[in-house]
Amino acid sequence: MTAIYRSILFLGFVTLLIAACAKPVNPSGGPKDKQAPKLDTLNSDSNFKSNFSGRKINLVFDEYITISNTSKEVVISPPTLYFPKFNQRGEKLSIEFDEREVLKEDATYQINFGNAIKDLNENNKLENFSYVFSTGDKIDSLSVKGRVIDDLTGAPEKDMLVMLYDQIEDSIVYKERPLYFARTDDAGKFEINNLRADTFKVFGLQDVNVNYYYDNAIEKIAYLDSTITLPLKDSTEIILYAFTEQSDPYIIGIDAKIPGLIKAVINVPDDNIDFTLSNTDLKTNTYLWNDSLYIYYTPVPDSSFYLITPLDSFKVAPRKPKPRKLNFRSSAPKMSASHYPNSNMLLSFSEPLSSFMDTLIAIKDTVNSFPVDYSLIKGKLNLKYDLKDSSVYSLELLPGAISNSLLTLEDSLSYRLNVAKAEDFGNIIIDGIKLVSTYNYIFKLERSNSTIAEKQIQNLESTIITFEHLPAGDYTLTVIEDRNGNGRWDPGNYGTKTKSENISTTILDKLRQSWDLNIEFDGSTFTDKN
Numbered sequence: 001m002t003a004i005y006r007s008i009l010f011l012g013f014v015t016l017l018i019a020a021c022a023k024p025v026n027p028s029g030g031p032k033d034k035q036a037p038k039l040d041t042l043n044s045d046s047n048f049k050s051n052f053s054g055r056k057i058n059l060v061f062d063e064y065i066t067i068s069n070t071s072k073e074v075v076i077s078p079p080t081l082y083f084p085k086f087n088q089r090g091e092k093l094s095i096e097f098d099e100r101e102v103l104k105e106d107a108t109y110q111i112n113f114g115n116a117i118k119d120l121n122e123n124n125k126l127e128n129f130s131y132v133f134s135t136g137d138k139i140d141s142l143s144v145k146g147r148v149i150d151d152l153t154g155a156p157e158k159d160m161l162v163m164l165y166d167q168i169e170d171s172i173v174y175k176e177r178p179l180y181f182a183r184t185d186d187a188g189k190f191e192i193n194n195l196r197a198d199t200f201k202v203f204g205l206q207d208v209n210v211n212y213y214y215d216n217a218i219e220k221i222a223y224l225d226s227t228i229t230l231p232l233k234d235s236t237e238i239i240l241y242a243f244t245e246q247s248d249p250y251i252i253g254i255d256a257k258i259p260g261l262i263k264a265v266i267n268v269p270d271d272n273i274d275f276t277l278s279n280t281d282l283k284t285n286t287y288l289w290n291d292s293l294y295i296y297y298t299p300v301p302d303s304s305f306y307l308i309t310p311l312d313s314f315k316v317a318p319r320k321p322k323p324r325k326l327n328f329r330s331s332a333p334k335m336s337a338s339h340y341p342n343s344n345m346l347l348s349f350s351e352p353l354s355s356f357m358d359t360l361i362a363i364k365d366t367v368n369s370f371p372v373d374y375s376l377i378k379g380k381l382n383l384k385y386d387l388k389d390s391s392v393y394s395l396e397l398l399p400g401a402i403s404n405s406l407l408t409l410e411d412s413l414s415y416r417l418n419v420a421k422a423e424d425f426g427n428i429i430i431d432g433i434k435l436v437s438t439y440n441y442i443f444k445l446e447r448s449n450s451t452i453a454e455k456q457i458q459n460l461e462s463t464i465i466t467f468e469h470l471p472a473g474d475y476t477l478t479v480i481e482d483r484n485g486n487g488r489w490d491p492g493n494y495g496t497k498t499k500s501e502n503i504s505t506t507i508l509d510k511l512r513q514s515w516d517l518n519i520e521f522d523g524s525t526f527t528d529k530n
Contacts (some may be wrong), residue, residue: 159184246490256318269288289351430467452475471511
């Protein structure tokens with residue numbers, strides 16, 4: 001039995017040993033592979049090959065690879081009509097053009113792989129690898145570079161197409177694909193290489209539907225007024241300013257769950273929007289509120305109707321109303337805020353107001369009430385007062401004090417009003433010079449991403465703008481060259497060759513208590529954007 005037992009143990013040990021040897025195990029130890037794959041030039045089709053006439057390109061790398069996200073990462077310039085097939089196996093990659101594809105004659109093609117190629121084990125990226133070939137006798141070698149920035153914010157534009165056309169009529173971007181193009185990186189920078197000597201029209205596009213045409217109103221665009229001729233005389237970067245063309249104000253969608261109220265989402269903040277209700281007996285009041293259009297109507301029980309616009313119609317089918325009340329908005333002045341003794345305050349509520357009863361509103365200390373002038377400004381309650389400094393008051397609104405088409409204040413509201421000393425505040429004084437007298441200018445003072453005050457001027461070449469009684473702290477000044485006088489910044493329009501209105505944003509020095517901060521704004525710094 002002992003010999004048999006030993007034989008069984010030996011056979012079991014050998015079986016386990018064979019199984020262990022047969023099972024693949026990742027090697028352990030040694031430095032981690034941080035190297036990206038490299039092209040094996042001896043076994044690959046030649047890069048920068050001229051007189052290319054085939055339909056397939058074979059590439060071999062020095063290790064196993066993967067390729068992914070080709071539709072986004074791989075850029076082919078000039079663009080092909082049909083996206084080629086990418087077949088990868090082990091260390092080999094083939095690019096096969098569609099049999100229907102007709103490559104341009106005497107053209108240099110560049111296939112830029114972006115970050116699509118990685119090694120198999122560590123995902124090390126082969127960044128910006130390009131394969132270049134020419135259907136003619138030579139490889140074109142000229143290049144152009146630059147950057148694209150957002151026309152409103154100045155931020156870099158990522159993933160914008162920058163396109164070159166050798167046909168220079170304005171309509172070319174609507175009907176033809178570009179001859180060359182590249183995509184901007186995270187910093188908004190681009191470089192288009194392997195270009196021939198020629199004159200080109202330059203156009204930028206946020207190609208949402210990926211068809212290389214400007215055919216979608218929501219796509220950002222950018223363009224140069226003039227053409228460029230290669231080779232360039234100098235190495236100056238091309239700067240393109242991207243914007244989304246603005247159409248007339250219109251309603252995008254609605255929220256009409258509450259009987260008597262339609263909250264309409266609009267493309268631009270404008271209360272002059274064309275709409276009708278299919279039930280013409282309903283009377284409406286409208287307010288521009290929180291970047292939406294609030295449309296109040298007289299609710300009709302158990303009925304639905306349509307809101308009709310020139311572009312679309314929306315069904316209004318109210319539900320059973322839920323209780324809601326008028327209250328201070330969270331963006332109303334904070335309870336701890338200190339106010340100037342002789343000033344005004346604009347209060348926002350949960351919905352826009354249409355009326356108020358001044359007999360039910362009072363500012364008082366512990367004993368007396370103080371005279372206040374009340375008014376409504378775009379659905380907000382404006383209070384103008386003259387109070388003693390270094391004092392604490394309460395603003396009280398009794399039931400019925402404020403209302404709109406559907407709601408009336410049901411419960412009393414109380415707001416603490418801290419009045420500081422006049423010397424605790426400062427002024428910001430702007431000396432506007434070299435302005436264009438035929439333009440309007442909007443001066444906006446902002447703090448913590450909120451507009452504190454706004455003033456507009458027109459028909460002046462120079463002026464003094466004063467923002468008074470401001471708490472000490474940090475402010476930002478935004479100036480808009482409002483050329484069409486509609487009270488807001490407007491983007492450009494490619495069809496009419498209208499440039500975006502100029503806008504300037506400046507972080508100001510800190511405002512101190514009892515201090516005048518003097519600033520000069522030079523309108524000549526607004527330059528035309530080519």
